[in-house]
Amino acid sequence: MIEERFDAIVVGAGMAGNAAALTLAQRGLKVLQLERGEYSGSKNVQGAILYADMLEKLIPDFREDAPLERHLVEQRFWMLDDRAHVGLHYRSEDFNEERPNRYTIIRAQFDKWFSSKVREAGATVLCETTVTELARDAYGRVIGVRTDRYDGEVHADVVVLAEGVNGLLGTRAHLRDIPKPDNVALAVKEMHFLPRETIEARFNLKGDEGTVIEAAGTISRGMTGMGFIYANKECVSLGIGCLVADFQKTGETPYGLLERFKSHPSVAPLIEGSEVKEYSAHLIPEGGYNAIPQLFGEGWVVVGDAAQLNNAIHREGSNLAMTSGRIAAEAIFQIKSRRDPMTAQNLSLYKKMLDDSFVIKDLKKYKDMPQLMHIQSQNFFLTYPQLVSKAMQNFVRVDGTPKTEKERTTLRSFVKARSWTGLFGDAYRFARAWR
Amino acid sequence: MSQPTKPAAPAGRAATKKELPEHFKGYKHVWVFVEQERGQVHPVSWELMGAGRQLADKLKVDLAAVVIGPEGEATRLAAAEAFCYGADLAYVVADDLLADYRNESYTKALTDVVNSYKPEILLLGATTLGRDLAGSVATTLLTGLTADCTALDVDADGSLAATRPTFGGSLMCTIYTLNYRPQMATVRPRVMQMPERVERMPGRIISHPLGMVEADIVTKVLSFLPDRESAKSNLAYADVVVAGGLGLGSPENFQLVRQLASVLGAEYGCSRPLVQKGWVTSDRQIGQTGKTIRPKLYIAAGISGAIQHRVGVEGADLIVAINTDRNAPIFDFAHVGIITDAIRLLPALTEAFRARLSPHSRDRIAS
């Protein structure tokens, strides 16, 4: 093992890891960050949307040199059935503000930039170095890590596990369970390259404006899943994911799902003529509040996707990751300033601070949603989209049928599909889970 | 599929035009370096003679061979052979110091002859010797060198147009050395076709002294260990070649290629990815950075056919491609294709050939 000691070791250089390492370094702590990929971002896949508010807390003037694609001015929610979509769109000039609230980004480029900031702040960042296990003392306290490099054991006061949803380090060390198949989704994504003008014309954008489409419905064939389409400067990111448990049950493939999504009549025209230049897949934590593992222990904390801190309902993951990384770092800094040891009791400060933040508050709010969506997936992703689509068509089509009769037909179709009890039950359960 | 990208406009440069400085205007004739080692002339020299003859005819100038080697019969014969392959004259630097190839002595010999007799074009084979020598000579003469060319031609204004793959092998580019002389190019063995050998009397030979003594040459050859006959592969000059690519899936499946090759009395090879993965040794690599082959029959199993590979096999008389992907680029240049799994077809093919070629198996020595 090497002689040199660090105040903290951060395992992973994704959103959570970089936020933690940056904050620790900014606070003057001696940080070692270890990333198993070739460079920060090489193993990360995301849509991706960047939440400015959370990044501002880390790098207030990030807009000066961060690689940003488009700032979002519009959000569309689509409920799809096979031939139609029912959409809820919101677009506002307010989003064309001086410091826009959300951006689309390309992770490989963004992470590289983020990592350079971490280095600038004074952290030591090593890539192509895999942490193989946690180093513990005689009492089982975590005192550092072992890596796959020769003489590769390094000790520190605390280890921040930012190893991502797949994180084998924590699971192997029995700090948490391997995520269950119904708590994790497999998403696949493609980048479709189109000329800027084409993107701007198709999505009705000017300059660097951007739009986000989130879609759910029959495309996932009754499985719990969601698709997305994001407009970047010169490419469109699109992808779809479903719970791993659902894939296992139905035997569908993520790629088959993506092909169907791309050929949906509402989606195909948006990517017509594009050149696909990248294909990637990734796992996303979906379990929500109920799946959050133990967040801290003797000499360690866990942040980001590894801690299942992902708000699946709002598709917010990277901001929770960044925030949990930052908060963990702040907690560690406070303990260090008091010259206290990194015991589980002291590190519980991290959980307390996290509970007080929007991270846990939001996850708690939606804690029953994942379960509901999964159990009721047939209803929410198949039945309702079809019913709503038919209802809308009925409403929109002018064919001489009296309007009252149209409404009655629609109502009857809903009742027939779900029965009154079902409808009220769904509404009630949904409302409760939402709250 | 995509438009060929335009070359970056040469920034701040006056010339993509020929503006040959005065002192180069007297450079004339096409030269080919005849590579000989231990009494053998490397066949690439004659292949280049053929290419050089075509260039010289277009330019209406002479074709000269440059023979560098030890004094004696081998060098004399090499010079005589050059005329049988089309040379109009031969420059010979014969000196016992040149018995073994050493960079210092050969570089001096070639640059001296070039400076004395001033060719406009100088061609060398891209062999280990050729590449070792060409870079030193080009740097000494401060002239342009285009390496590993797949095609040579002359433009209307007499400039040498040297074509080679670029962008990692996905496109071709044509390179010129407009304003420096000689225009140098190296070509890999088997890229150019071997010309007809016509029995001719030796023509004009111009001898040139080496002008060095042993003490001038720092590098000494301590010994030479020839390769074991059995270890040598004759891939570049084989008449029948069977090769495998990533479509085979695993190093174990590559054995199927070797088995078919064995039954056909053929050499076996592979595409670049297999060498990169360590499944096959690099001397078996076929393609732009491996060996160029010109067999009568080439069977490619599970090879996608990127241009990297294509330029190494285009000269084959009959290219047979086995691939499960009907959109694989190999079907763009193969003569015959079969859409099926090579892993299943190879053993079937091996057995079928075995039965067909030697019905009297007792005639065969164990393969």
Place this chain on the structure above:
Amino acid sequence: MHIVVCIKQVPDSAQIRVHPVTNTIMRQGVPTIINPYDLFALEAALELRDKFGGEVTVLTMGPPSAEDSLRKALTYGADRAVLLTDRFFAGADTLATTYALATAIRKIGETYGTPDIIFTGKQTIDGDTAQVGPGIAKRLGLLQLTYVARIGTLDLVGRTIEAERRSEGGVQMLRTRLPCLISMLEATNEIRRGAMADALRAARSTIVKWSAQDAGVEDISKCGLRGSPTIVKRVFAPSPRAEKAALIDFSDRSPAEALIEDIFKRQPKLEAELVALARGF
């Protein structure tokens, strides 16, 4: 002992992936790597340093992003890294490249001590010309040993080095004097995985960056596009053959039979030749 290793950062063609459905090549985001051939040179250099003591300096000419490759080289254990970067170097062919590199190597000698050996890889995976090593040697007046498979004895006092050089048909055992340039053959060794201490040192090292002026370039017209006697005039896609491959239909026979029939139909003489070859086996 001071060894300089010249490396190049190239796009990683091996990592270009194929789309699972359309089977097209996806080039977006292809990472850059150290030219694989250079790693054999680097490992050979590190082994000599470990054996005889001294330092290994890694040099590259490239854009600012080439710093990544230099840092990787430091992670493997190199002692120092120099990045030669300047817009004047852009568009250089081998002659202009060797001018810049040779100048930088002279400067490295002045600054850090005269190098005893310059190592280069055999060729690059993006240029493949194998000309830069010999070019550098010529400009620096160094003896050169190319296609070296193994380095034998090194006598630092007597200033000689022996090495095995791959030649056509065999191996030459050569002895020459230091300083010299060696270009290593591929697959002659395996680059080590840097120890944690090396990785940490690499992460913290400052990479020395030199512009053309810093490197002591006296004649800028010898660099970059201006200093390149060769120019690329045309880039084009190869013209497709008029006919694509004739696909064999094997609906009524075994594919093997169908294929053999077709081959011999096209090349009738081939069957007799193959029979003769098979007999001769």
